[in-house]
Amino acid sequence: MNKTISCGNLTDDPKITYTKDGKAKAEFTLALNRYKEGADFPRFVAWDKKAEVIEKWCHKGTKLLVEGRIQTGSY
Numbered sequence: 001m002n003k004t005i006s007c008g009n010l011t012d013d014p015k016i017t018y019t020k021d022g023k024a025k026a027e028f029t030l031a032l033n034r035y036k037e038g039a040d041f042p043r044f045v046a047w048d049k050k051a052e053v054i055e056k057w058c059h060k061g062t063k064l065l066v067e068g069r070i071q072t073g074s075y
Contacts, residue, residue, distance in 0.1 A: 002069045008032040010040060010062045016055040026051035030064060044068070 008030035014027045026046045031039045044066055046054050058064065 004065070004070050006030060006032055006042065006044075007063070007069050008039075008064045009057070010058055010060055010064060013059050014046075014051075014054050016051055022047055024051035024055075026054045028054065028058075030066065 011029045011031050014026045014028040016024060021056055024047065027043065028046075029041050029043050031041055033039050054064075
C-alpha cells in the first residue's frame with residue numbers, strides 16, 4: 001500500500017499548467033512542521049478538477065490537508 005496524508009502550509013502560490021490534452025496540473029510545496037523542530041518541504045502535484053480548485057482557492061500560507069501516494073523519480 002502506498003498512501004500518505006500530509007498537513008501543512010503552502011510555501012508559495014500554486015503553479016498551474018495545462019497539458020496538450022487540456023488537463024490541468026497544479027504543482028505546489030507544503031511546509032510540514034516536525035514535532036520538535038524544523039520542517040520538511042515536499043513537492044506535490046494535483047491533476048484535473050483538484051488542480052483547478054487549488055489554483056482558485058489556495059494561495060501562499062493556506063493550510064492544506066493532502067491525501068495521495070508517494071512517487072519518486074530518478075535524475
